[in-house]
Amino acid sequence: xxxxxxxxxxxxxxxxxxxRIKGLAVETPLVESPALNExxxxxxxxxxxxxxxxxxxxxxGAYNRLVQLEGAQKQAGVVAFSSGNHAQGVxxxxxxxxxxxxxxxxxxxxxxxxxNTRGYGxxxxxxxxxxxxxxxxxxxxAQQRGATVVPAYNDPHIVAGQGTVGLELLAxxxxxxxxxxxxxSPVGGGGLLSGISLVSKELSPRxxxxxxEPSLYNDLAQSLEKGERVSVKPTVRTLCDALESPxxxxxxxxxxxxxxxxAVGLTDPEVAETLRYAFATLxxxxxxxxxxxxxxxxxxxxxxxxxxxxVVVSGGNVDPELFARILKGEV
Numbered sequence: 001x002x003x004x005x006x007x008x009x010x011x012x013x014x015x016x017x018x019x020r021i022k023g024l025a026v027e028t029p030l031v032e033s034p035a036l037n038e039x040x041x042x043x044x045x046x047x048x049x050x051x052x053x054x055x056x057x058x059x060x061g062a063y064n065r066l067v068q069l070e071g072a073q074k075q076a077g078v079v080a081f082s083s084g085n086h087a088q089g090v091x092x093x094x095x096x097x098x099x100x101x102x103x104x105x106x107x108x109x110x111x112x113x114x115x116n117t118r119g120y121g122x123x124x125x126x127x128x129x130x131x132x133x134x135x136x137x138x139x140x141x142a143q144q145r146g147a148t149v150v151p152a153y154n155d156p157h158i159v160a161g162q163g164t165v166g167l168e169l170l171a172x173x174x175x176x177x178x179x180x181x182x183x184x185s186p187v188g189g190g191g192l193l194s195g196i197s198l199v200s201k202e203l204s205p206r207x208x209x210x211x212x213e214p215s216l217y218n219d220l221a222q223s224l225e226k227g228e229r230v231s232v233k234p235t236v237r238t239l240c241d242a243l244e245s246p247x248x249x250x251x252x253x254x255x256x257x258x259x260x261x262x263a264v265g266l267t268d269p270e271v272a273e274t275l276r277y278a279f280a281t282l283x284x285x286x287x288x289x290x291x292x293x294x295x296x297x298x299x300x301x302x303x304x305x306x307x308x309x310x311v312v313v314s315g316g317n318v319d320p321e322l323f324a325r326i327l328k329g330e331v
Contacts, residue, residue: 006250007156011202014163014195017064021164024096025060026052028165030172030310035281040297041305045178047169050286050316054116056242057165057192057314058089058152064161065150066093074099076146081105081134083241084113085315086152091122102141104134110241110319153191154249163195169310170203178308180207184293185312187211187220187263188243190252192314197259207310208261210302212292214238215265219247220256224263229253239268239322239331242289242315264301266292272326274298275318279327290315 028051036044049057066078077100080090087103094101101122105114106129118124127137142149151158166183173180183200185193190211197209211220216238222230231247238244248256266274271288274295278284286294293311296302302309325331 006254009156009159009195009198009251009255011198013156013160014167014199017060017157017160018164018167020067021060021063021161024063025164027168028052030169030176032176033282043178043308044297044304045173045176045180045308045310046294047165047310047312048284049165049312049314050284050290054085054088054092055315055317056085056089056290057162058085059092060164061158061161061191062086062089062150063093063096065155065157066090066097066099068157069099069148072146073148076148077101078150079104079138079142079145079147080150080152081138082152083109083244084117085242085317087117087122088113088120088317090150091117091120095121102147104138104141106134110317110322112319113317116317151249153189153245154251156251158191159195159252159255161195162192163199165192165312166196166199169196169312170199173310180204180310181307182208182210182261182302183310183312184210184212184296184302186243186289186292186314187213187248187256188217188245188289190220190248190256192312193260194252194255196312197255201259209259210261210296211256211263212296212302213263213265214240214243214292215267217244217246218263218265219245221263221265223248223253224257224260227257239271240289240292242287243292264296266295266299266301268331270295270299272331275323275326276329284313285316285318285323286313287315287318
């Protein structure tokens with residue numbers, strides 16, 4: 001029995017995605033802080049996807065995927081499963097394109113993300129992440145409705161859309177007179193970082209690429225060490241709700257394996273301290289999962305001294321009550 005071929009993604013796919021989302025996705029700012037540069041002993045450029053539509057990079061890939069649906073696919077709509085940012089990205093993209101959307105979300109997802117997803121007009125089906133399978137629920141609903149399932153990361157169109165972050169980052173860095181020694185990005189399922197890596201290897205092959213993930217969900221670091229995809233099954237949650245993927249995808253991992261210098265894990269206390277630093281010193285609000293690349297620099301898990309580093313801040317949808325507790329030092 002022949003194996004089903006895994007779809008490939010190329011730099012040209014990312015360029016095509018950029019054309020599709022132009023004028024709809026925000027070209028997010030690349031900012032520099034003298035205080036941060038002084039702290040790490042190098043030059044740091046922060047790519048603020050917190051300023052993207054829905055408050056995270058996910059809109060890019062979602063729109064690139066949905067805009068390519070045709071005919072009966074558009075009428076039947078889409079189904080997605082997500083703890084929040086992908087949910088919001090799909091919901092808004094569907095609204096803009098006039099497509100029905102149903103999102104399967106865990107009952108313990110941040111209330112802000114659930115409310116925003118509904119606010120974009122999507123139907124939300126909550127599930128218990130301990131006793132129910134979101135994949136099974138989404139598949140059943142898709143079959144009933146004839147809808148298209150939109151994966152959070154393991155889809156070539158999603159990867160290409162997320163890769164547009166890299167196109168912007170490198171162009172903005174050049175405009176700022178910066179030649180990037182390295183790029184550090186959060187990684188969960190790998191859609192964002194694999195897309196960025198395709199761009200970087202094409203346009204700036206000398207730039208090293210690093211992934212940052214929760215230390216309890218360090219499947220990418222384990223996978224890179226073993227040379228094959230590893231799944232993790234933690235029994236506890238982390239602050240980084242957006243990065244709790246048990247593994248990368250069969251589309252994303254081969255790209256990451258080929259292009260990355262490595263991956264580092266961050267603990268909840270390190271992430272909480274990063275959020276406090278970003279708020280107090282940089283005057284930026286980040287969500288926990290969105291801050292891990294910056295955390296990698298602040299903890300020196302990725303060395304930044306004497307280097308020019310691009311850091312992707314992937315999202316800012318932090319629960320207000322949790323954020324308040326973090327700022328008070330209660331978390």
